[in-house]
């Protein structure tokens with residue numbers, strides 16, 4: 199039986215084939231944003247008070263509609279004001295309701311580094327990421343070979359883009375251990391059952407070498423989970439639905455960041471006592 203990733207990737211191959219004919223690679227390279235120097239997301243995540251990479255997603259295969267009315271510009275500004283370390287923008291239309299317009303509008307609305315959240319299977323999508331203002335791309339180990347991860351991460355690096363490589367298990371981790379990958383994200387969501395389990399991050403943490411920034415992805419809806427994951431070495435936390443399901447995602451992000459700050463303060467007081 200095909201899982202959801204197989205389905206998404208099969209559709210993505212057709213989409214990229216069409217897009218390449220409509221917008222030639224040479225035009226992507228003429229985008230004014232192609233000249234922009236990308237921000238290194240690992241640096242801003244480390245420097246932020248929260249470690250949060252907050253996502254803009256309208257729908258998902260696991261939750262169906264999350265927020266069809268959210269305005270990407272308001273949300274991008276809200277995420278920046280909340281003190282987050284980066285923003286993730288879904289650009290897949292069919293399954294997540296996203297678009298490249300969302301990416302470029304987010305770019306125009308905040309100075310956070312932007313992750314193009316896409317199912318990358320072709321260099322063309324990496325060039326597109328750069329042309330539309332992204333700072334970072336996602337590579338999903340479940341759908342790429344070790345050779346492809348090496349090749350696409352080196353290609354992204356040659357454009358100045360950072361690379362977040364996503365894994366679900368130990369077998370996938372081995373494919374991602376190349377120096378052109380900056381961050382390794384453990385996805386807590388099982389993409390066959392859609393079940394979310396934070397233990398996935400905890401169980402893999404020790405095996406991720408120190409040179410990669412560790413990111414825990416999916417299913418985080420409580421600031422206490424961040425505090426719980428930090429002793430395992432996680433410095434980045436990718437959070438989408440928790441903010442996007444609210445009528446005002448920017449306000450939800452602000453409240454979450456305030457709660458997290460309070461927890462950090464309480465923890466440091468306890469450590470001093």
Ligand SMILES: O=C(O)c1ccccc1NCC(=O)[C@H](O)[C@H](O)COP(=O)(O)O
Nearest residue numbers: 258259260415416417418436437438439
């Ligand atoms: O979210 C899904 O249903 C999904 C299904 C298939 C492939 C990817 C999927 N999600 C992408 C993500 O990685 C999440 O959007 C991201 O980690 C944020 O997760 P959450 O905080 O649970 O929205």
